[in-house]
Structure formats: structure tokens, C-alpha cells
Amino acid sequence: MSFDVQQIRKDFPLLSRTVHGKPLIYFDNANTAQKPRRVIETVDDFYRRHNANVSRAVHTLGEEATSAYEAVRDKLAQFINAKSRDEVIFTSGTTQAINTVAYSYALPRLQPGDEVLVTTMEHHANIVPWQLVAARTGAKVVPAPITQSGELIVEEFIKRLTPRVKLAGVTHVSNVLGTINPVRELAKACRARGIPLLVDGSQAAPHLPIDVQALGCDFYAITGHKLFGPTGTGVLWARRELLDSMPPFFGGGEMIRTVSFDGTTFADVPHKFEAGTPNIAGFIGLGAAIDYVTELGLDRIGAAEHALRDYTNAALKSVPGLRLFGEAKDKAAVFSFLIDGIHAHDLATLLDHEGIAVRSGHHCAHPLMQFYGVPATARASLAFYNTHAEVDAFIAAIAKVRKLLA
């Protein structure tokens, strides 16, 4: 089957709208992705026909809601090749997933002088939770360095895996640089030293096939809204033995076996980590998103995105005065850049007037901005539904902005 991008775009209602009278060019996919009709209709159908709480009611609607919701756990387990559906914990996103590991796994274990090793290119979600638990325990968060071209210096990461390190965290794909990190190699080095590795898969899951068993990591975090699903959905995957050893993070309904004032016993995983009413419609919508990308084929998505990446990269490099951040050999279609004499926010605002959505700012990666010595960048992040013609229009709009401001 050929990859007919014009046909695929018809699946995404929002892509046909205009902004400031121009056809929308949506290049902010690393921030959040647009939703296919199938996701929107699934959420709509849930509220119209099936809405009930999960796991609490024996009536028909309750059973329908529970079985649709729990079926998504099976889908996600298959999507990331988890050994068991019980290793798939539903969260509100990557942020909650990483905080769960910080508070349930790291906090009880960290001692003064211990370290959590991360990298300079992490999103704040993979820095700040560790800093919060480090502050309570006397541990510290240590960054592994990267090169100017935005690649992790693997031997420096490995050198820092000393006995003081009790946990390591790395992003699979950088949200700013697009760099794809060699997670298998890092996981192998961590494993050899008995150090658990958490992988932030927020930017990877929408673009690469994920196989947590082959990667060899211990924790993997995904956020649903970047994976063409609803906001407020995400997954923490972890090895069963780690989950069993961790106390619950949130307490409340749904996560207990028995409760009395003499003490409470907890449900088994995954429910031990899922207190309260979840985003039921959102997860059922995420299931539809998984079906959509699976049917499209992650290999075909990858091929389309690689072609877009190479085309955009070459086009941006031809723009005079443009500085590109992130030129790793292995990278996703994410382009952070600055143009001489133009502030990133001005650039993003003027591009918006041309109907082009790019993000500007620090991208929740202050340490990375400090590394490059800039306060902000503009970022264009592409998805499989973007086109070469959109890239041409983007480059033409940059030329227009340069003429106006540079």
C-alpha cells in the first residue's frame, strides 16, 4: 500500500483549517500531535453511548466502559512489547509516570551522596522530579555531557555510572534536538552495573517502534497526546519485579484490597498505582490512536518522516544566517533553530501570521539552552501528515520574515 499523504491528511479534521486566512501548516508536533477522526469519534461515542465509571459497577454501561478501557492496556502492552499487561500503568502522561518512579522507586532508596544520572538534553520532566527527591534525601542529580552537535557522549555517560548512581534517566528522542539516543547500549551498561534505567519515550513512541524488552531498560514513559491520542493520558511501563517492590504513589479508591483504620492492603499492579477515577474516555481514545498508527504502519510512518527530515534539513541549511541546534547522525524530524538578528518569539509570531505553527521558547529544557548559551530557539517538529509542499511554504515564509526583520 502506498503512503498517500493527501489521503492521510483527510483523517485529521484540524489540518484543513486556516489560520490568519492561510492554510494551517502544523509544525508543532513535538508539543502535541493532532488527532485523527477515529480518536475524536471514539471519545465522542464513549460519552454518547457508554459513559460509566470503570471497575465499580456491574451494570451494563459499567461493564462496557471497563472492558473498553482495559482492552487499551492490552493494546499498549502489545504496542511496546511488554511481557505482561500488568506492567502497563496508566498515568496522565510522562510527567506523572516519571514522578511515580521518583517517589515510589527512588525516594525510599536514595541516601545522602547518592546520584541520579541524567543527560544535558533532558526535558524538565526528567530532571525536576529527581531534584525534588534528591533534595529530600541528600542525593544529587548529575548530567552526562553532550557534543555541540547534540549527541550524547556515550563513554562519558558510562564513565559516570559509578556505584553512587542509584538510577539513570535518558530521553529516547530529544524534544529540542531530535537526537535519537542509543538506548540499548546505555541500558546494557546500566544493567551490567545493576543500575535501573528510565527512558523518557515521549518523543519516541510517535515515531519509532518501541520494544521495551529489546531495549533492555527498566522503566519507559509515554505520553498519549503526542501519540495522536487525547491529552491527560500516558503510560509508565516497568519490569514487574520493580513495580512489585515499589509502594503506591497516590492513595485512594481503586488501588486498595482492604481498608481499615488498623491498616490498608493494596491491590496488585497495575491497579496499585492507579488511584481514583482515570481519564476513561481519553484512554479509550488512545486505544483508537494506537490502532490508527499501527494500521498505518510505524515502518511506513518512519520512512515518510525520514524523507521529510532530510528534505527539511537541506532546505534549512540553505537559509543564510540560520543556526541549527541538533545535528546528530540519528535524529527525528525536529529542527530547533535561530536566525541572526531575530528573536525566536518574533519569528514564531510572524510565521503564525503565515499560518505556520512552530514553537518558540526554552522547550522545557533550560539546561540545554544554557549549554548552547541561548535563552530560546524556534522549533519546527514534523509528523507523517506533513508534506514537502508545507516545508517549501515554511522556507518561503522564513525568507519573508528575514527580509522584514534581519
Ligand code: PLP
Ligand atoms: N519528556 C519529553 C521529552 C517531552 O517532550 C515532554 C513534553 O513536551 C515531556 C517529557 C512531558 O510530557 P507531558 O507534559 O505530556 O507529561
